[in-house]
Amino acid sequence: MLVDDVPHRRVHRWTHLRQHLAGYGFLSPWLLGFFVLTLGPAASSLYLSLTDYGLMSAPRWVGADNYMQIATSDPRFRAAMNVTFTYVLLSVPLKLVFALAVAILLNRGLRGLNWFRAIFYLPSLIGGSVAIAVLWRQVFAGDGILNQVLMALFSYEGPSWIANPSTSIYTLIALAVWQFGSSMIIFLAGLRQIPQDMYEAASIDGAGRSRQFFKITLPLLTPVIFFNAVILTIDAFKAFTPAFVISDGTGGPIDSTLFYTLYLYQEAFTNFRFGYASALAWVLVAIIAAFTALSFLSAKYWVHYDD
């Protein structure tokens, strides 16, 4: 579709040549970046993933050993998978539901829509910063705001949610859900696309509110839901900063916040096991690719594409 963008209108030969040159000239920064920062390193990390490589020695070929170890005898990998999947599988649906629910509420023609939209979007914009992770540590600490509020309202003395391995991951999920705003904005844009006359026609046919929601709103929004779900899932797999700051880089307590990317970071930059970490990286790429492929395969069963 790109090639047809430029019409072949009496383009002279020399102009042609000039176009080729100009094309590559303008593309050259990207091309350089592509080879030096993407293609080369990608090939190199594939190779490194098949070696044993630390700071002190040259890479030593070990074949699929790293991958074997990951698959069969790495308890921390299993912990990281557990944490990451819990995080992805809980935070993404919760975020979607929240984003959609609030978008629908806002779409009822509330006054001050722009204000609310901005307020809900703010956390998405700043949510990945260290400051917010610091704040989150405070909110869910033993003497944090959450427990203060619980005490004031219900006289309930809450635990330290961060220091408790069975609740720490949920503080990070809460942090993710708190950032539902950007998905909500995309939902709002999607809701605006639904033609009003469909609702009018449905009302005339006697369809009630909930029926309208399930028969019109939801089906017509499925492409947007799909899009949001894919983007959020990929992002969730790559989450790093909050877990790092909240656990002081350890993924603790007892690996309960050991996000996959955090484990990868530790292997690469604290243990300097570059070969093993490269293998971990490619496993992550494969997982994300598999998830994305599955979503696209599933799309034809539930995503409603009009015309």
Place this chain on the structure above:
Amino acid sequence: MTETTVDATGSSPLLRAFAYAAVLAVSFVMLYPLLWMVSSSFKPENEIFSTTSLIPETFTTDAYRRGWNGLSVSFGWMFLNSTVIALLAVVGNLVSCSMAAYAFTRLQFKGRSFWFALMLGTMMLPQHAVLIPQYLMFLNFGWVNTILPLVVPKFLAIDAFFIFLMIQFFRGIPRDLDEAAVMDGAGPLRIFFKIILPLSTPVLATAAVFSFIWTWDDFFAPLIYLNDIEKYTAQLGLRTFVDATAQSDWGALLAMSTLTILPIFILFVVFQRLLIEGIATTGMKR
């Protein structure tokens, strides 16, 4: 997007009141931690945990003074580092991504579709796949512990997302303008500078603001590339401050947290519409 307060589904007043209450409640819960952070940064230390009130009984900027000089290097220095890095990233992204987007939309050259497909492919590839060799390469160049690994890639259009964003916009610029310029004997360079760029200020502004915010907020790259505290960004400084103060000086920690968010907040207030439209039209992350 203009404010169209159409009553979408003919809600009854009661239902609408309920929606209003629900939205208000959600906004309050969402904003409360942020407001608490800002207000606590102006409270004396002993007041922070003794009350959930958002209004300081005693107003003091003491925590800011303690925090600003809380590390061996002043936070001012780290803010300067962050600003330099973020501004260079903005320039790099604008220059390199607009060039690539121009090549992809306006110039005809062999292999264009091929490179375009690869460019889309790089957007899908998680950075982790290239992280370690990139690090080793920059280590070899002697670039570790300098800002070069954080800045130079931006001049090589590494954030393909912005290329994509600009392509969408450039496609909307009428081709008649280029053709008229060609008739007047303008070459690709002149068309780029005299027609495309001047008409693209909205998308350039969006890309600039997002570049700044994302670079300012970035934690991972500075974490692996910067070692000396004099070279730290504000994000790294804040994280070091967490370690240094642990639980002992929450006031100072919250004050510095507030300060690191402030530049983003200002950009958010000024460019709110631009940012929200950017999200709505492209589905950009965050």
